[in-house]
Amino acid sequence: MDIVASDICKAFGNNEVLNGFSHVFREGSVTAVMGASGCGKSTLLSVLMGILAPDSGRVTRPERISAVFQENRLCENLTVSANIRLVTGKRYSRREIAAELEKTGLAGCEDKAVRELSGGMKRRAALLRALLAEYDALFLDEPFKGLDEGTKRSVMEYCKENTRGKTVVMVTHDRGECEFMADETIEL
Amino acid sequence: MKKRVITALCVLFWLTVWQLGAMALNQKILLVTPVAVVKRLAELVPSIDFWSSIACSAGKILLGFAMGLAAGTGLALLSGKFSAVRQLFAPLVSVLKSIPVASFTILALIWVSSKNLSVLVSFLICVPIVYTNMLEGLDNLDPKLKTMAEIFHIPPWRRFVGVYLSQLLPYFRSASGLAIGMCWKSGVAAEVIGIPDGSIGERLYMAKIYLETADLFAWTLVIILVSRLCEGIFTALVKLMVKRVERM
Known part of the structure; x- marks a missing residue:
C-alpha cells in the first residue's frame, strides 16, 4: 500500500511549516526527505505517521507502521533486548535478538539497561x-544521527539489507545517507 | 572490602567510646555498657516471650506498611489520572506529613484499641510517603513513550509493564525503602504510648518503668535489627521485581 499525502498544511502559530504538501510514497521503495534544519522534515514525518494532525489535507497509510523517532524513545530502565521484545513480543528468541545486536555492533548488550548505553548505541538499539x-511502512527520522563514520556505514548496510522491498520514508539532511539508502529523494 | 573495614573500625570506635563512657559514669541506670547490653540480649533471646513480642509488633507494623503501600499507590494513581482527586487529597497528605507521631497516636487511641494502634499509625505514616513518591513518578512519565507504544501497537499488559511500570518502579523502590523504616520507628513509638499487651513497645515501656536500662538498650537494638532485616528483605524483593521487569 502506498503512503499518500494530499495537500497537507501544518502551522505552529504563525509559522507555516507545511503548505499544501502532496506526494505518493510508493510501496516497496525507500523515499528520502531532505531539506535544511527547521524546514519541516520531522513535522512531515509526524503527520505521515499520524502523531501530529495536519491543519488540513489527508494522509493514507498502512495500518502497521514502525519508526525510528527523532529522539530514541527507548525505555531507559529496560534492557536492550527487553526494549525489542516490548515491540516484537516473543517473535524472536533471545539468541536471534543477540545475533541481530551483533550485526549492528551491539554484541553483548542484550542484558544491559538502555540507560547504561552511549548515545550512538541507543540510536542503533x-x-x-x-x-x-x-x-508495512517504516518511518525513519535521521536514523544514523550520532553514529561515527565507520559504524554508520555498517549500520546503513544492515538497514538497507533489512528494508529491501519495504515502504520506507526517511528524513535526513545528509546527502551521503540519501544516495546510499534512497530510491527516490524529495526536497522540502 | 576496604570500605567495609573502615565502617567496622568506625563502629568499633564508637562502641569503645560507649564502653569507656559507661565505665567512667559507673551508673547502670543512666548508661549501661555495650557488653551488658549484649549479655542481656543473650538472656532474652532464648525466651518465647522475646520472639512473640517481635512477632506481635512486626505483624502489625508490616500489616500497616502493606496497607499503606497499597493505599498510597492507589491514591497516587487516581491523583495522577484525575486532577480533582489530586487537589482533594493535597491538604490531607500535607497534614499527614506534618502531624507528629505522638499526636497521631493519642488521637488514634480514641478511635481504635491499643492492640491495633501500630497498624493504624504505620499505615498513616506510610501513605503520604508512598503517595508523594509515586505521584512524582507518575508526573515524570515520559509522554513520548506513550506515543511510541501507540505507534508500535504494543498490547496493554506489555505496555503497562514495559512502559509504565519500568518508569514507576524506581520511585516505588525508594518510597517503600523509606516508608518501612519510618513505619518501624513510628509503630514502636505508638506502642510505647498505647502499651498493647505483648508488644515490643510494652517491653520498652516496662524497661523504662523498672529502670532496666540494659533491657531498654537490648530492645532498642532488637528494633534496629528487625527493622533493617525487614527493609533488607523487602528491598531485595523489589529489586528482584525490578530485575524481572528490566528483562521482561
Missing part, C-alpha cells in the same frame, strides 16, 4: 527495534 517490528 532504536533502529534495530524498528527493523525487527512487524510493519
